[in-house]
Amino acid sequence: MPNLVEIRDLHFGYGDRPVLSGLRMDFPRGKVVAVMGGSGSGKTTILRLIGGQLQAQSGQIRVDGQTVNPQETTALYLLRRKMGMLFQHGALFTDLTVFENVAFPLREHTDLPDELLHDLVLMKLQAVGLRNAAQLKPSQISGGMARRVALARAIALDPGLIMYDEPFAGLDPISMGVTANLIRNLNQALGSTSILVSHDVHESFLIADYVYFLSQGMIVAQGTPAEMLESTDPYVKQFVHAEPDGPVPFHYPGKSLAQDLGLGVPS
Amino acid sequence: MIVNWIAALGRWVRQTISDIGFAANSFFALLRASGGLWRRLRLVTDQIHFIGNYSLVIIAVSGLFVGFVLGLQGYYTLNKYGSEQALGLLVALSLTRELGPVVTALLFAGRAGTSLTAEIGLMKAGEQLAAMEMMAVNPLQRVIAPRFWAGVIAMPVLAAIFSAVGVFGGYVVGVLLIGVDEGAFWSQMQAGVDIWKDIANGVIKSFLFGIAVTFIALYQGYEAQPTPEGVARATTRTVVIASLAVLWLDFVLTALMFNK
Numbered sequence: 001m002p003n004l005v006e007i008r009d010l011h012f013g014y015g016d017r018p019v020l021s022g023l024r025m026d027f028p029r030g031k032v033v034a035v036m037g038g039s040g041s042g043k044t045t046i047l048r049l050i051g052g053q054l055q056a057q058s059g060q061i062r063v064d065g066q067t068v069n070p071q072e073t074t075a076l077y078l079l080r081r082k083m084g085m086l087f088q089h090g091a092l093f094t095d096l097t098v099f100e101n102v103a104f105p106l107r108e109h110t111d112l113p114d115e116l117l118h119d120l121v122l123m124k125l126q127a128v129g130l131r132n133a134a135q136l137k138p139s140q141i142s143g144g145m146a147r148r149v150a151l152a153r154a155i156a157l158d159p160g161l162i163m164y165d166e167p168f169a170g171l172d173p174i175s176m177g178v179t180a181n182l183i184r185n186l187n188q189a190l191g192s193t194s195i196l197v198s199h200d201v202h203e204s205f206l207i208a209d210y211v212y213f214l215s216q217g218m219i220v221a222q223g224t225p226a227e228m229l230e231s232t233d234p235y236v237k238q239f240v241h242a243e244p245d246g247p248v249p250f251h252y253p254g255k256s257l258a259q260d261l262g263l264g265v266p267s
Numbered sequence: 268m269i270v271n272w273i274a275a276l277g278r279w280v281r282q283t284i285s286d287i288g289f290a291a292n293s294f295f296a297l298l299r300a301s302g303g304l305w306r307r308l309r310l311v312t313d314q315i316h317f318i319g320n321y322s323l324v325i326i327a328v329s330g331l332f333v334g335f336v337l338g339l340q341g342y343y344t345l346n347k348y349g350s351e352q353a354l355g356l357l358v359a360l361s362l363t364r365e366l367g368p369v370v371t372a373l374l375f376a377g378r379a380g381t382s383l384t385a386e387i388g389l390m391k392a393g394e395q396l397a398a399m400e401m402m403a404v405n406p407l408q409r410v411i412a413p414r415f416w417a418g419v420i421a422m423p424v425l426a427a428i429f430s431a432v433g434v435f436g437g438y439v440v441g442v443l444l445i446g447v448d449e450g451a452f453w454s455q456m457q458a459g460v461d462i463w464k465d466i467a468n469g470v471i472k473s474f475l476f477g478i479a480v481t482f483i484a485l486y487q488g489y490e491a492q493p494t495p496e497g498v499a500r501a502t503t504r505t506v507v508i509a510s511l512a513v514l515w516l517d518f519v520l521t522a523l524m525f526n527k
Contacts, residue, residue, distance in 0.1 A: 051401050073405075080403035091398035105402045108409070153402075 004029045004161055004193040005050060010059035012042075012049060012217075019045050020217040023059070027161075032187050032194040034204040034225075036239070037214035038248055043197040044088075046214075047163045050195070051085060052076045064160060081109060084154030088166040090146040092138040098125070098149050099134040105156045124152040127189075128182060144175030148182065155186060161193050162186070168200040176200070180207050201240055205229070213239065215247070293486055297415055300407040304416065310409070314417030318379045322425055325378050326371055330362075330429035333370060334436020337361055341437070342445050351441075352451035356459040358437030359430075363460065363469040364525070367430035369517050372476035375422060376509035380484035383414055384505040387488025388498035396489075411485050418481025419474065426473035468524045472517065479516060480509045 005027035012020040020042045027033045035043050048054045050061055052070045061068040066079055092101050102121045106112060112120070125131040128148040130141075138146055147167060154162055164183060168176045184207040187194045198204045204211070205225035213221040213228070213236055221228065221236045228236055238246030304311060341357045387410070390396050396406045434456075441447040460466065484505045491501035 053397060053400060077403040077405070080401060083401065085398070085401040087394045087398055089394065091394035093395055094393070105404070108402065108404045150398075 002028055004064055005195070006060075006062045007046070007050075008060045008062075010049065010061065011057045012045060012054065012059075013057060018217055020049075020056075023217075023219060025212060025219070027193055027195055028210075029160075029193050030187075030191060031209040032184065032196060032207055034196045034198060034208035034211045035214060036197075036199060036201070036204060036211060038199065038239070041214045042217045043199075043214055044165050047085065047165055047195065047197055050161075050163065051080065051083060081157060082159055083161045083163065084157070084159035085163045086147070086150050086154050086165060086167055088169055089143075090138070090150035092146055092150055092153070094138050096137075097134065098130060098136050098138070098141065101138070101149055102152045102156055105153065109157060121156075124156055125149075127155070127186065128152045129178070142175075144171050144179070147171065147175070147179060151179075151182060151186070155190060155192075158190055159192060161195070162190075163195045163197070165197050166199070167196065168198055168203050176203055179203075183207055199239075201242075290486060293489070294482060296407060297411060297482070297485075300405060301412040301416065303408065304412055307413075310413035311416050311420070314413045315421050318383070318414070318417050319421035319425060321382070322375055322378045322421070323428070325374055326425045326429050327432050329370060329374055330367075330432035331436040333366055333429075334358065334362070334433035334438075335440050337366075337433065338437035338440030338445070342441055342447065351447050353455050353459075354437065354441045354447050355434075355452035355454075355456035358441070359434055359456045359460050360465060362430040362433040362437075363465045365469075365517070365521070367426045367433065368469050368473035368476055369513060371426040371429045371473060372422065372480055372513040373510055375418075375425060375477075376480045376484070376506055376513065379418065379421075380480050380505045380509050381502045383418070383481070383484040384488040384491070384502045385498055387411070387414075387485060388491035388493070388501050391489065391491060392493035392495075392498060411489065415481050415485055418484070419477040422477030422480070423470050423473040426469065426476075430469070464525075468520075471524075472520050475516060475520065476513050479512045483509045483512060 003026045005025075007023050007025040010020055010023040011018070023046070025035075025046075035046055037043050045054065049056055050063065050068060052068045055070045063079055064082060066075070068076070068079065070076060092098075093104065096104065099121055102124050103117060106117050106120060110117075122131055122134065125134055128151055130145060130148055130152065133141055133145065133149075138149070141149070151167075162183075167179050167183065171179060180203040183194060183196065186192070196204060196208060205228070208225055211223060211225055211228050212219055213233075215235050221231055221233045223231070228240060231237065231240070235247045237243065238248060337358045338354065341354050341361075342351055345351045345353055345357065387396075390410070396410070399406045399409060438452060442449045442452050487501040487505045487508070488498075491497045
């Protein structure tokens with residue numbers, strides 16, 4: 001099976017408000033696939049659906065050949081052991097040290113002896129360049145470092161699928177470059193599949209093998225980063241070249257300025 | 268106009284029943300999630316230390332002052348009837364039957380309950396619970412259940428400490444300061460306090476208060492809106508709902524336990 005994750009005809013919404021409509025996506029094994037789009041386009045929702053934290057209204061999600069079903073808790077928890085997720089702000093446990101944060105999934109899911117666990121955690125921290133910060137608390141490290149610790153925690157069990165939720169948001173250029181390199185290198189070193197949700201065009205295009213563009217819950221474009229850069233699709237053009245106006249309007253939809261100022265323009 | 272009122276009342280009733288049902292469902296889910304805890308008792312003992320230890324000072328100091336006041340007020344009242352020898356009995360019964368369990372539970376709601384709600388609410392807001400779920404770790408089992416049982420175990424112990432310190436406070440004021448006969452103070456207490464009827468019923472009360480207060484605190488944190496405002500509201504709700512629940516439960520339990 002060439003795809004680790006497959007999404008078919010997926011519909012999801014909150015009440016009457018649709019968030020995702022008729023999605024069909026493939027995430028091939030060993031690749032880094034970026035899911036891009038503006039705020040509120042439904043990118044993070046896709047990750048939560050793949051992780052089984054949300055239940056789709058219809059459609060199917062398969063991970064490693066298994067259907068994701070939030071109702072079947074035991075099967076879902078077993079499936080999640082094959083996944084790692086990097087949350088937007090790291091979601092580190094603030095009462096634990098950096099070391100204990102990375103050790104957490106190992107302690108929960110394995111019976112490794114302390115010496116081996118210690119070495120494994122240090123190796124994971126070495127991979128993200130934070131071995132010497134092992135005894136610090138999350139409050140003592142920067143946002144970029146917290147993101148790297150969370151990455152070390154996400155790969156602690158060597159998952160086949162790693163999901164990244166806005167890994168570049170709020171980072172300085174150096175941290176952004178470091179994080180992008182880590183994502184690419186870890187993907188190769190672990191032989192895993194990565195799903196990268198981001199709106200950062202430059203960094204995402206540098207490391208992604210394939211890109212999906214999402215707008216209002218639908219896929220509006222897809223292809224390699226090179227194809228996306230050449231795309232004439234108005235939405236992709238506006239997004240990639242950061243144009244202030246276009247299919248995504250500058251002004252919040254509603255009445256015109258003339259109407260608001262009472263200048264007699266018919267509604 | 269009247270139709271709108273009836274509709275609003277109907278919505279409120281439906282919502283309240285739905286909320287109670289959801290809370291009951293969560294309570295049973297919590298009990299189910301507690302199944303494997305005996306294999307990881309360390310999680311519970313850590314929380315007993317955290318919850319119990321941090322509530323200890325306020326419980327002990329409050330117990331001492333309640334004992335002082337009981338000693339004073341009891342003496343004034345009993346002295347009118349020449350029965351000040353019964354001061355020890357009055358202090359002990361008031362504390363073991365009522366004030367120990369109730370005041371401890373109210374203080375516990377304000378000290379440990381708010382702390383639990385804020386901790387769980389902030390863990391939710393910081394996506395720590397979601398991260399745990401994604402690591403295939405059930406937060407109900409790993410985070411909520413140990414705190415729940417720690418609260419349930421800590422409450423009777425804290426209530427016992429409250430009562431013991433309160434009796435000592437009554438002794439200090441009644442015997443050492445006012446001069447009530449020491450032998451009468453202790454012998455009346457020993458003769459009049461029943462181990463089952465008074466002390467065991469007080470322990471049962473505080474155990475049930477422990478279940479109510481700790482569950483309310485954890486539930487409010489778990490269901491809090493994951494925003495600073497949401498956590499603040501949940502913390503306030505914990506104090507209000509837990510306090511009312513304790514007072515209501517106390518009335519019901521007192522009616523059932525001391526009905527002769």
